[in-house]
Amino acid sequence: MTQEAPDRDHMAALEKGLAVIECFDAAHDKLTIADVARATALSRAAARRCLLTLAKIGYAEFDGKFFRLTPRVLRLGHAWLASAALPQLVQPFLERLSEETHESSSACLLDGHEILYIARSAQRRIMSVGLSVGTRLPAFCTSMGRVLLAARDPADARARILAGRSRALTPHTVTDPDRLATILAEVRDQGYCIVDQELELGLISIAMPLINTRGEVVAAFNLSGQVQRSSAAEMAERFLPGMRQLQALLRPLVS
Amino acid sequence: MTQEAPDRDHMAALEKGLAVIECFDAAHDKLTIADVARATALSRAAARRCLLTLAKIGYAEFDGKFFRLTPRVLRLGHAWLASAALPQLVQPFLERLSEETHESSSACLLDGHEILYIARSAQRRIMSVGLSVGTRLPAFCTSMGRVLLAARDPADARARILAGRSRALTPHTVTDPDRLATILAEVRDQGYCIVDQELELGLISIAMPLINTRGEVVAAFNLSGQVQRSSAAEMAERFLPGMRQLQALLRPLVS
DNA sequence: CCCATGAAGTGCGTTTATCGCACAGTATTT
């Protein structure tokens, strides 16, 4: 794909090594050299050099057959968490919101066609997958994702939706780009978004944009609950006032 | 320091790039090329190549003067979080413990002379610094650190304490290696550890080892509260039973 | 039991990525 200029200042080895780290995930906790070579499209020799290097500097370990990451890689993610203002600012407010409502709350950024969790206060485990800071979910079918997409130029939002090659995660998931465009327009108008079991059956989530001093949408935050406990309409009624309050509270504090 | 063999299979560029990422932290959220060169002991040219590479692949951004990390680096840390069993297993139990006690609970691994947070459920902000998954604190003056050190060979524990070049963080901090050795022996005997304002004034923390099916100490978990609300003795009385219960509950579930 | 398969390790010749220096341009400081 990239048959372009060789780029004088580009450390290919670094790029490859990071790709190697990223190819570990929940479904692939331990990988062989050949696994990594396939997953990253590197040559086996290159993958091997990366993995051995990672092992040597303590980011991975090797038992003779499989490589695993070590907790040391958390240093890398934490480097951003510690240096970015927003996660630290928002976290205590989420904890308060969560305590008041007895529901889990989170904050996300938009990254490509995905939302990226940057802060979270969990009240109880409601989703089948564990959410944590660093988790990514598709933007098009999440309440925070739609809030963030609605804040972008419609063409940009559509491009991001298409980039994700959206597929339905439940029978309720809306995947049609045109219907999504309509929904985003509504979200933009009403200033919040409710997603009712489009990400996972039984899960309802309500999100609102996080706006900075200049009026820009920089992130989104949400509350999520179970459909058994309360309907979408009930959640809106119960939670919107508190969320609006938090939005107003944070506005003068963000960048 | 390493004037050794050149090591046939070692990608120096990868090691340097990771060092560059790690030199960002709370106190250094944006850095110039020269800053990074100093912090990592790389040549300016090498630091520049690393930063430009990171920027090109989306892990950093450059405004013409300063480099910052982007949230994309969270992918790296999340690669481990998602692939390791322990954090995901422990997190919901911490949330329950935290809900029952109305105090913040965490789980940590021992990494060198530091403890590394791998899961956490915060009830309210009690420490002056925000704790999150990926945070590191010195082992010698934290309840979880002492639990984890106590589980090691005494010589190994002492070596780790000395490696940290411990300094007092409050007037109560014990830094003397011999006194610490005595404390660790007590911790080993009683099976838990209370640290009373040695890490931060006003903060009391009680920790217990997390033991796996083979009887090995693989991690530690804790509850922390404020001294104004309850004394160390009160905390022990109120929290130890629940923590013992959790310890027993987790034991058959861990590795 | 033996052969087919897939993966790991090794050696090597080639290539080019990486290195650090040196110089020039620019911003910041005193």
Added chain:
DNA sequence: AAATACTGTGCGATAAACGCACTTCATGGG
């Protein structure tokens, strides 16, 4: 305004990284 500090660029030298080809080893099926 001189001085300091930092950035960007070019370049030649070096060795670092590359990928191929081959061997070895483990696994599993016939």
